[in-house]
Structures are given as C-alpha cells and as structure tokens.
Amino acid sequence: MNFKRRLTMRFILQLAIAGLIVLLIAALTVVWMLQRFSEISITRDFASVGLERLAESSELSKEGIRFAPELLEQVKKNNGWLQSLDEHGQVESAYNTSKDVPTQYGPGELVAYWTGTKPFPYRLALWTEVKGGRQFTLVYGAPNVMSPLLEQVSGLSISATEGMPELPESIRLELQRKEVFVQLIDSEGMELLSYNKPDVIPAQYSIQELVLRTTYSDRYNYHMISSYNTETGQTWLVGEPLAKKSGAGTAALIPEETQVVIIGATAMLAALLILFVLLSLWQAHRFGAPMLHMLLWLDAIGNSIYQEPVDRRGYHRSRTPTGKWRRRYRVFSDVMVSIEKLSSALQREQAMRKQTENLREEWIAGITHDLKTPLSSITGYAHLLAEPSYEWSLEEVRRFSGTMLDKSAHMDLLINDLAMTYRLKSGILPPATLDIELNAWLRRALDQAAADPAYGEQQRIIYYAAPQEVWAKIYTPWLERVVNNVAANALLHNPPDTVLTVSLLAAEAGSGYTIRFADNGDGMDEATLERLFERYYRGTDTASPSQGSGLGMAIAKGLIEAMGGRIAVETVLGEGTVILLIFGS
The missing domain is CATH 3.30.565.10 (Histidine kinase-like ATPase, C-terminal domain)
Incomplete structure (x- = not known):
C-alpha cells in the first residue's frame, strides 16, 4: 500500500470513528432528554403517565406485586397513595395510604368514587393489569383540592369590585396556599371575573379551547375542572398547575422541557467541542510530530548533516530501539525511506566530491612536478648556453639542444593529454x-x-x-x-x-x-x-x-x-x- 492510499485510509478511518462518536454522543443526549421528559410527565400527571409506568414495571412475587422504588417515591412526592386490588376489590398491597382510604371496595363504590358521583376526598386513577394469570387493579389517589373549592365558589353570589370577585377571606387564603386559580366566564367564553389567575391562562375561550384544556391537562401543564350554571349560562373554572414551584407564591408555568432541551444541547455541544479539541491534539501528535521530524531532517540535510535527528537518549525518533517503525511514523514510511535514500546519496556524493578534490590536488601536484622537472632541465641548459664565460663545442650544443627538445616534447605531451581529457568530458565526436x-x-x-x-x-x-x-x-x-x-x-x-x-x-x-x-x-x-x-x-x-x-x-x-x-x-x-x-x- 503506497503512501497516498495509507494516508487516505487513515483519514477515512479517523473520520468514521469521529462520526460514530458524534452519533453516540447525540444518541446519549437524546436518550437522556427522553428520560427527563418522561420524568417530567410523571411528575406533572402521575395519574395518566406514572400509573402506566407502574403497571409496566411491576413484578409478581409470593408477597404480591412489587413496584419500581423510584416510581413509589414519586407517589410520595405528589402526596398521593397507591393500592393494588384483587378481583374482589380487596386491597392486597398499599403504599402511603391514610386512614380515610378504604381497604375494601364494592364494584359500584369504586366506580362512583372514580367518576365523582359520590363525594371522595381524593382524585382517583385506575389501571387494570393481568399478571401471572390473575387480574389486578391499581388505584392511585391524590388530594382532591379543586372539587371542594369549585363547590364553594360556584355557590357564591357574584359582586365585583375592581374586576375581582368578592370571596371570603378563608377561600382567598386557601386559593393562594394551594396555588389554585378561579375564573368565571360568560356564555360566550369571555372572562367576567378571575382570582389568582396566572398569565398563561387565557381571558377568552372557544368551545375547542375549553374542551382541550379540561381534557388534555398535561398538554397545557394545568389541571382544570368546571361548573356550569344553567340559569345564568356562566361557567366557573378552577385550575391548579401540574408542577408547582417550591415555597409559597403564585403558580406559574415552568418550561422544564425547554430547560431539558437547552441543557441537553449545551452538554452535547460541549462534549463535541471537547471531542474535536482532543481529536485536533491527537492529530497534531499523530501527524504533526512526524512531519516536524521530517522537516527537521530536511533542514539538517540542507546544512550538510545527513544523519536522522535523534532524541535525548540518542535513538531515532521514527524507530524503536529494535529498529522497527514507531506506530505514528508507519504511514510516512515511504517518505522516510525516500529521505533516507536522499541522505545516503548526498552523503556518498559528499564523500566522492571530497575524494575527487583530494585526487585532483594529488594529480595537480603530480602534473606540476612533471612540468617543473623538464622545465628545470630546459632552463638549466638554456642558462649554460647563454653563459658568456663558456665556449661550448658544437657537439655539446647539439647534446644540450637535444635534451631541451626531449623535455619540451614531454611537456607538450602533458599539456595535450590534459586538454584531451577536458575535450572528452565535454562530449566531443x-x-x-x-x-x-x-x-x-x-x-x-x-x-x-x-x-x-x-x-x-x-x-x-x-x-x-x-x-x-x-x-x-x-x-x-x-x-x-x-x-x-x-x-x-x-x-x-x-x-x-x-x-x-x-x-x-x-x-x-x-x-x-x-x-x-x-x-x-x-x-x-x-x-x-x-x-x-x-x-x-x-x-x-x-x-x-x-x-x-x-x-x-x-x-x-x-x-x-x-x-x-x-x-x-x-x-x-x-x-x-x-x-x-x-x-x-
């Protein structure tokens, strides 16, 4: 596999891993948000959501049905209670019940309490489940705050002062303490009077609006009940928030879902930011260090240092002490081998150039010696012939001249040979x-x-x-x-x-x-x-x-x-x- 393919495969693999991690982070964020949404739904409307979860998570044992502890804890937080009934209406197990809660129900009695046809201090929710071939009925009860209040306010005579109904002091304190609002609308759905009403509750209702708000309370975060007066055509509305603020104060809508989305999105973005920072650091370590090492090596080659740079211990950074490629240098092995070949070639070239220079100096020294030797003879004989104090015979003059001619011919041979070598080097034909x-x-x-x-x-x-x-x-x-x-x-x-x-x-x-x-x-x-x-x-x-x-x-x-x-x-x-x-x- 060549360098280009190895590098491409490495980047594709890393991008795939990073993508999987991003998907995993997104999946975990979504799962957490869904769990939080479920918890919020259970907290707001345990009667419709939590009771179903209780039935799904229940287990049948010798002692009876066992429920998830965290759901039972939510029952307690809602000031509610839980009972499990057999086919005959007998309570088999109970949780957080008070003394005014029956331990035995007749068939018509339980239905009358549930539908509200018979007064009962608690709002009931029922769920029927079959476990181990036996049929169980789960009964969830929560304090019935609004029905008594609705009964009280619907029987009052109406007189308004500055848009507010004249309510007894005891009722007003009760409404504030229980964070309940009261509202009176006419036959057209227009608000006539209200007390303790939050801003999110409208001042005018259509038929569809009123039906949806009283039927799907979890959608609007408020549970509402109504009482219609046939004589006047007016309707009294009483409502309470599904999720209440801790401590005293006016009930208000808490956008918990929005908070969950914001927290989840922020956490996901922070995790992705950390992931990409770590990935960048890892990429710098994985690819930046080898590239920096190669650049240092090339810079050293430019300064006529042909050995690969070493670390503090004297080992090559690209190889282990055993001579194998280190993992982060493997993808660059082809480049490293090419740099090694270049370094070796330049080192050999430097050695050859030095050797050639030495040989040239030796040869020039030899040629100089060979030229000076005959030239010395020629000069010596020329001085002898030119010396006026001597009278040379014809035979001596001819002998001197012959020697000078021989030495001149030798010098001519040296010069011609030197010229021939350079002509051949230039590529003559x-x-x-x-x-x-x-x-x-x-x-x-x-x-x-x-x-x-x-x-x-x-x-x-x-x-x-x-x-x-x-x-x-x-x-x-x-x-x-x-x-x-x-x-x-x-x-x-x-x-x-x-x-x-x-x-x-x-x-x-x-x-x-x-x-x-x-x-x-x-x-x-x-x-x-x-x-x-x-x-x-x-x-x-x-x-x-x-x-x-x-x-x-x-x-x-x-x-x-x-x-x-x-x-x-x-x-x-x-x-x-x-x-x-x-x-x-």
Whole structure:
C-alpha cells in the first residue's frame, strides 16, 4: 500500500470513528432528554403517565406485586397513595395510604368514587393489569383540592369590585396556599371575573379551547375542572398547575422541557467541542510530530548533516530501539525511506566530491612536478648556453639542444593529454571516419608502438590477427592513441620481461569486433582497478621515470566511448591483466 492510499485510509478511518462518536454522543443526549421528559410527565400527571409506568414495571412475587422504588417515591412526592386490588376489590398491597382510604371496595363504590358521583376526598386513577394469570387493579389517589373549592365558589353570589370577585377571606387564603386559580366566564367564553389567575391562562375561550384544556391537562401543564350554571349560562373554572414551584407564591408555568432541551444541547455541544479539541491534539501528535521530524531532517540535510535527528537518549525518533517503525511514523514510511535514500546519496556524493578534490590536488601536484622537472632541465641548459664565460663545442650544443627538445616534447605531451581529457568530458565526436581493414592497420600500429625505445630492444608485443578480414569505420588517429596508451600502460608499469599479447577477435555474422590486450605482468589490486580510468588518478608516483602523463587510461576510455565502443578490464593480482576494446556487441 503506497503512501497516498495509507494516508487516505487513515483519514477515512479517523473520520468514521469521529462520526460514530458524534452519533453516540447525540444518541446519549437524546436518550437522556427522553428520560427527563418522561420524568417530567410523571411528575406533572402521575395519574395518566406514572400509573402506566407502574403497571409496566411491576413484578409478581409470593408477597404480591412489587413496584419500581423510584416510581413509589414519586407517589410520595405528589402526596398521593397507591393500592393494588384483587378481583374482589380487596386491597392486597398499599403504599402511603391514610386512614380515610378504604381497604375494601364494592364494584359500584369504586366506580362512583372514580367518576365523582359520590363525594371522595381524593382524585382517583385506575389501571387494570393481568399478571401471572390473575387480574389486578391499581388505584392511585391524590388530594382532591379543586372539587371542594369549585363547590364553594360556584355557590357564591357574584359582586365585583375592581374586576375581582368578592370571596371570603378563608377561600382567598386557601386559593393562594394551594396555588389554585378561579375564573368565571360568560356564555360566550369571555372572562367576567378571575382570582389568582396566572398569565398563561387565557381571558377568552372557544368551545375547542375549553374542551382541550379540561381534557388534555398535561398538554397545557394545568389541571382544570368546571361548573356550569344553567340559569345564568356562566361557567366557573378552577385550575391548579401540574408542577408547582417550591415555597409559597403564585403558580406559574415552568418550561422544564425547554430547560431539558437547552441543557441537553449545551452538554452535547460541549462534549463535541471537547471531542474535536482532543481529536485536533491527537492529530497534531499523530501527524504533526512526524512531519516536524521530517522537516527537521530536511533542514539538517540542507546544512550538510545527513544523519536522522535523534532524541535525548540518542535513538531515532521514527524507530524503536529494535529498529522497527514507531506506530505514528508507519504511514510516512515511504517518505522516510525516500529521505533516507536522499541522505545516503548526498552523503556518498559528499564523500566522492571530497575524494575527487583530494585526487585532483594529488594529480595537480603530480602534473606540476612533471612540468617543473623538464622545465628545470630546459632552463638549466638554456642558462649554460647563454653563459658568456663558456665556449661550448658544437657537439655539446647539439647534446644540450637535444635534451631541451626531449623535455619540451614531454611537456607538450602533458599539456595535450590534459586538454584531451577536458575535450572528452565535454562530449566531443570523432572527425570524419574511414573504412579500414583492421587486421593490417592494427599490425602496423603495433609495430610502431613496439619500436618505442622505452620498451627495450627485445620484442615485447605479440599480435594475433583475425582469421578473416575485419572492416571497421573508425577515426584512426584516436584508435592509434588508444593502442599506444594501452600498450604503454601494460609495458611501462610491469616488470621489464612482461609480454603484451594483442588479438583481434571478430564477432559472429560481422556484428562487431573486439581488440584484446593481455599481459603477463603483476596485475592490479582491487583499489587500482576501481580507479584505473579516473582522470585524477596516476598508477605511478611522480617520481616514476615514465614519460606518461597519468591520463593515458582515462583518455583511452573516453576515446573508445566517443567512437561508440566500450572498454572492459579483467585482472588477477600476480598473474596479469586483460583489457578488451569492444565495438558493436
């Protein structure tokens, strides 16, 4: 998997995980809000909501029905009581009941209390449930505050003072203490009088409005009952809040659902903010640290420091002590490997450049020495000839002149070789080439090379021609220079009895040819072989009596490649060296 795909998959995975966490936070928030809404509904109207929850959560045991403790606690908070009746109306279990609550009900008695046809100090709610094949009836009772008050106010004579009914002091105190309001409306639904009425209660009712408010009390957070006077067409309304404020005061609507929504939304946004902050910090640690490490490494490379930065303990930050990638660096492993390769390449280049500089300095020192030596001889002989106090004979003048000519020729050779190396480096091409028969041409070139006095009087070059004619299109001065340089390298840098064998080998089907130079000299070690064709490497020191410039093999390689061939070397230390000039294969 490449770097792009790994990075893409990593970001997709992280976004997916973050999305799942966001969904989980949202789900938990919704669940909490629903639970709070349910608790609010139970608190406001336990008779319709809580009784159903009690029946659903009840369990049948040997002792009877057991209920959820938190729901029983809510019964107590509402100043209510709970009874469980069997099929015969007998109370089997009860909770928070007072002495005025019956322990046995007749069939018609319970219904009369429930429907209000028979006076009862409590408002009743009934729920029937089947458990274990037996039928149970749950009876929930809450103090009946409004019915007695409605009965009292509906029998009063109406007289108003400043829009308020004249109520007895005892009734007014009772209304305030129990946070109950009273309202009188006419036959058109218009308010005539009110007392202790909150702002959320309207001053005018339509038929639908009054039906909804008296039937669905939990929707409006107020429980209301009414009494209609057929003679006057007026209606008395008495109501109390389903959820009351703690302490004394006027009843008011508490927007608990809104508070729950605000709290839930705030908590969810805070959790998401914390999540994204933690995710950002984690991303900075996971991706920022490796990127910073790579930037530091690249900056170090720019300052010629090619080692990877290390921590305080001396370990690489990207790897464990065992050499494995650390987890946060794995996704960047391709980039790190590329930086390592770049660092290694630049380090090798720096070492090679330093080595090349050293070789250049050595070579320049050698060339300077080689130039100064013949120049000193020329200068010395010139001073001798110019000295007026001596009368040189003709023979001495000719001997001095010959020496000066030899030294000048050596200097010219050094300068030409140096110029040739730079011309080859710039990529020169051979001048016009000629078609020649290589067997005859190579024999003549080797005969001329063997005539060099530096090789001694004995014949040290042996030539083996190809069995058939070999025609080649070459620039003969360059090839002659190569033959002379290779022969000089073999005969001048080996023992005096070394023999050079030259063979011309024609390739099959005339597709090319090879000139093979093989000597039986000392051979070369690995270090010398590796540097044989370097421009700034001399196989001999500057004190050697060789007339060479130290550039012969470098020039030979450059000329062969410029003519479209290649040169190869095989050598064994102590046994000799084979140099192959290969063309066309």
